[in-house]
Amino acid sequence: MAIFSLITAGFTALFGSAIIGNLVGGALAFGAQIGLSKLTNKQKKQKFTAVQGEVQMGGDVPVDALLGTGKTRGQRVYYAKWGKGNKYNADVFVLANGWNDGLETYTYFYGEKKNLVARPAIGGEAAHFGVDGFGDLISIRFYDGRPGQPVDQKLVNDTAGLGKIWKATSRLSGLAYVVVERKFDSSKFDKGRPEFEWVLRGLREYDPTKDSTVAGGNGPQRIDDPSTWTHTLNPAIHRLNYQLGLRGLRSGRTLIGEGKSLGQLDLSSYFVAINYCRTLRKGKPIYQCSLWINSETDHTEALSAFDDAMAGYGLNRRGLSGVVVGAPQIPVLEITEKDIPADRPKPRQPRKSAFDLFNHLSGQFTSPEAMWNPESLKPIVVNADVAADKRARQTSIDFLQVSDADIAQYLLNVRYRQNRKGGTATVPVSRRVGLKAMEGEWISYLGKVWMISEWRCDEDLRFTFVLTEVGPDIYDDGDIEPGPIVIAPVAPINPSQLFTVSNFNVFAGMIQGGNGFDVPALEFVWDPPDDPTITDVLFVYRVDGTTEDFTDQCAEPELGRYRTTKNILSEKVYVARATIKTNPDRLRNYTPWRTTPTITGSLNVQIGLGQVREDVKNRFEELQGEFDNVWTRVEELTAAFSLEGAVGEIKRQELKASVGDALAQIIEERRVRASDDEAIAQLYTGLTATVGSNLARLIVEETARATADSAMASSITSLDAEVDGNLARLISEEQARATADSALSSSITGVSADLNGRFAGGLVKFEAAADQSGVNARFSVMLRATLADAFKGSGFYIEIYTESGTLKSRFAVKADQFVVWNGGSNAFLPIVIENGELKSNIANIGLVRAGRMLSPNNKVDFNLNAGTLEFYS
Numbered sequence: 001m002a003i004f005s006l007i008t009a010g011f012t013a014l015f016g017s018a019i020i021g022n023l024v025g026g027a028l029a030f031g032a033q034i035g036l037s038k039l040t041n042k043q044k045k046q047k048f049t050a051v052q053g054e055v056q057m058g059g060d061v062p063v064d065a066l067l068g069t070g071k072t073r074g075q076r077v078y079y080a081k082w083g084k085g086n087k088y089n090a091d092v093f094v095l096a097n098g099w100n101d102g103l104e105t106y107t108y109f110y111g112e113k114k115n116l117v118a119r120p121a122i123g124g125e126a127a128h129f130g131v132d133g134f135g136d137l138i139s140i141r142f143y144d145g146r147p148g149q150p151v152d153q154k155l156v157n158d159t160a161g162l163g164k165i166w167k168a169t170s171r172l173s174g175l176a177y178v179v180v181e182r183k184f185d186s187s188k189f190d191k192g193r194p195e196f197e198w199v200l201r202g203l204r205e206y207d208p209t210k211d212s213t214v215a216g217g218n219g220p221q222r223i224d225d226p227s228t229w230t231h232t233l234n235p236a237i238h239r240l241n242y243q244l245g246l247r248g249l250r251s252g253r254t255l256i257g258e259g260k261s262l263g264q265l266d267l268s269s270y271f272v273a274i275n276y277c278r279t280l281r282k283g284k285p286i287y288q289c290s291l292w293i294n295s296e297t298d299h300t301e302a303l304s305a306f307d308d309a310m311a312g313y314g315l316n317r318r319g320l321s322g323v324v325v326g327a328p329q330i331p332v333l334e335i336t337e338k339d340i341p342a343d344r345p346k347p348r349q350p351r352k353s354a355f356d357l358f359n360h361l362s363g364q365f366t367s368p369e370a371m372w373n374p375e376s377l378k379p380i381v382v383n384a385d386v387a388a389d390k391r392a393r394q395t396s397i398d399f400l401q402v403s404d405a406d407i408a409q410y411l412l413n414v415r416y417r418q419n420r421k422g423g424t425a426t427v428p429v430s431r432r433v434g435l436k437a438m439e440g441e442w443i444s445y446l447g448k449v450w451m452i453s454e455w456r457c458d459e460d461l462r463f464t465f466v467l468t469e470v471g472p473d474i475y476d477d478g479d480i481e482p483g484p485i486v487i488a489p490v491a492p493i494n495p496s497q498l499f500t501v502s503n504f505n506v507f508a509g510m511i512q513g514g515n516g517f518d519v520p521a522l523e524f525v526w527d528p529p530d531d532p533t534i535t536d537v538l539f540v541y542r543v544d545g546t547t548e549d550f551t552d553q554c555a556e557p558e559l560g561r562y563r564t565t566k567n568i569l570s571e572k573v574y575v576a577r578a579t580i581k582t583n584p585d586r587l588r589n590y591t592p593w594r595t596t597p598t599i600t601g602s603l604n605v606q607i608g609l610g611q612v613r614e615d616v617k618n619r620f621e622e623l624q625g626e627f628d629n630v631w632t633r634v635e636e637l638t639a640a641f642s643l644e645g646a647v648g649e650i651k652r653q654e655l656k657a658s659v660g661d662a663l664a665q666i667i668e669e670r671r672v673r674a675s676d677d678e679a680i681a682q683l684y685t686g687l688t689a690t691v692g693s694n695l696a697r698l699i700v701e702e703t704a705r706a707t708a709d710s711a712m713a714s715s716i717t718s719l720d721a722e723v724d725g726n727l728a729r730l731i732s733e734e735q736a737r738a739t740a741d742s743a744l745s746s747s748i749t750g751v752s753a754d755l756n757g758r759f760a761g762g763l764v765k766f767e768a769a770a771d772q773s774g775v776n777a778r779f780s781v782m783l784r785a786t787l788a789d790a791f792k793g794s795g796f797y798i799e800i801y802t803e804s805g806t807l808k809s810r811f812a813v814k815a816d817q818f819v820v821w822n823g824g825s826n827a828f829l830p831i832v833i834e835n836g837e838l839k840s841n842i843a844n845i846g847l848v849r850a851g852r853m854l855s856p857n858n859k860v861d862f863n864l865n866a867g868t869l870e871f872y873s
Helices: 002-009 153-158 235-244 267-277 299-309 383-389 405-420 605-635
Strands: 019-024 064-067 069-072 075-082 088-097 100-109 112-119 127-131 138-143 175-183 197-203 254-256 291-294 313-317 320-324 360-362 364-367 373-376 394-396 424-429 442-445 448-457 463-469 502-512 518-527 534-543 550-554 561-564 574-582 647-659 662-674 678-691 694-707 710-723 726-739 742-755 758-771 774-787 790-803 806-814 817-820 831-834 837-839 852-854 860-863 868-871
Touching: 064 069, 064 088, 064 235, 069 291, 075 153, 088 153, 088 197, 100 127, 100 138, 153 175, 235 267, 235 299, 235 320, 267 320, 291 299, 299 313, 360 405, 364 405, 442 463, 502 574, 518 534, 518 574, 534 561, 550 561
Parallel strands: 064 197, 360 394
Antiparallel strands: 019 313, 019 448, 064 291, 069 197, 075 088, 088 175, 100 112, 100 197, 112 127, 127 138, 138 175, 313 320, 364 373, 424 463, 442 448, 448 463, 502 518, 518 561, 534 550, 534 574, 647 662, 662 678, 678 694, 694 710, 710 726, 726 742, 742 758, 758 774, 774 790, 790 806, 817 831, 831 837, 852 860, 860 868
């Protein structure tokens, strides 16, 4: 959190682009940003497993290592034979790189498991073994790859007289290997030369939770002393050591892994993951795994394999790499309506598309009892889910990096439950919430539990959470039972037979809007398609007899019903048609046009005006805020200019003359700054003249800033004149800003005059903006004045804006009295709007829509809604 606090503190100076933190990788991951790669049958370049099943020959092989415990045939690097009739022969097999823990006390050859018998060391080997039942016919000497390991002197001596010798310098530093010497005996080796398969306890690994020099750690391990490291099956420790990387003993360069430093890792998340993986379940750690990695391993896929083994997710938090372990959490907070800005979109998908759901899941794990070969797990099928999905949808996922059946079955159960949780939501949140929660944490929202799968913050300090539905039931310890059969699975239909939805129709009416009032709406209905490849239903509609089309879409085609209020007018007949969106895409067509049997409902004019009033009120409040902010920026013109971690130069020139109380001064300062991903150039000019307390000042600041994904140029000019506390000010500000997906330009001019508590000011602003949601252009004028305790504000704005993908325009005026007058003639009285009334002497109207007409003397009351006409004497 210290790093994030530093970033937050420097937002004003540093922001040139949005900050995004998210969960990445992990085939067990789920949500908007986390793809179910294995569940969509995406093939990985490398199959991650605890077994290396082939003997490697020659020198052109990748550098490899084993994290955990696994089986290997090794790389044969030397073979020799000697004695009468070549009775003796020897092989040298390199098993893995790095300092390994040791050999298990058994091996495989001739298709059988053979126990190893410990023998006294005869040289510098880490362990010496024979094979049970073979007496002195087989000698196995194991070297674990520790720094400074000695040569196998016996092999040097045995091969000294041969044409191809084992050199005295052949220590194979940094490599774990075995020397296998055999004495031929036809009764024991009647099946030919044995092909050995070794079970190796792999790398000794660094565990920061056992390092007292690391905050939160406790123990003797040290990152710079491999002799203190230990062997483990903990997938979180494997992941951390892969990110640190295996380095060459002499060169120090990274041979395997990412080669990061501890400072680049989110250790707090790793501590949680490591400790949770040690938690006992059924008398054994809840998560364990082993897998082979090499110098050609794709980092993303390797990290994903570790994440899979602990039902977790890769984490990128404020630039630090970490992990979220698969475990139930306590929600850190609850998001309520008051935490969500009302003016920002909140897309939500309450459940997954049927195309992404599965109800039959199978898989495999690596079984040591089956000579480290794959064995099947208990398939998971839930009949209630089959009924809900209307057919069996089957897929598989393998956990070949897991060698414990109970752990692998638990992971398969977790994966199934994760897949059935499908809701996603993108929620804009307040700064309080945005700064309190981080990606990977759980929160409560709308009565459900969610995980923050992505955390976003833009340059305006607006926070957004991308949420994925979760729950503690995902990690239930019990098995998943099939349950009673609800319906028999329906035979799959051929998706190519569906070109659009069936029995489409449209109806008109009214529904309750967000403010509690009824608004006109359309309802589209169709037969729910029994086709998982249909992901959306698209609608096109328009007022009958017109040509302007409007569109909307439903992301849940299986509902068979969708309502819209987008661009729907009152008392109109509409026509509509529909089509489908599929994954993968295919040939589609539209349904025939359908016409609503009735007109849409009537929007009460008071309700409509109330909505406009709120919109205009909010806009004028924004303009009032801009009026205040522009004078604040004047005070900030002389603020410090800095860029964290940057290098740059400042050149300052000053010209000054003073006599008594009179001072004249000119300051020019040129500033440049550059960092890895940001550059700033700035020119500051200040002219000041004072005599006593009388002041005249002109300040100009020009700035150009560029980052990796944005650019901004601005110019601010401020003029001040003050005599005996009477102050006149003028400020002009121009700014142009662009990012990868937006552009903004604005021009502001502000004036103010303050005399003995009498204040008058004005602001003129012209702004144009474009982003992914649409375009906006606005010209606004704001006036403000105070006299003693009286305050008055007035203004107007003209704008073009985008609403639901449609361009609209508006002209709004804030005034006690609005007058339109034909100044060329005195024959006509003006049109006046005052106190909420429109006053006009003459009206020439072709059509009047009204609810009630009342004479000025209240003697005639024509209630058009009730259909009554009343006369009073």
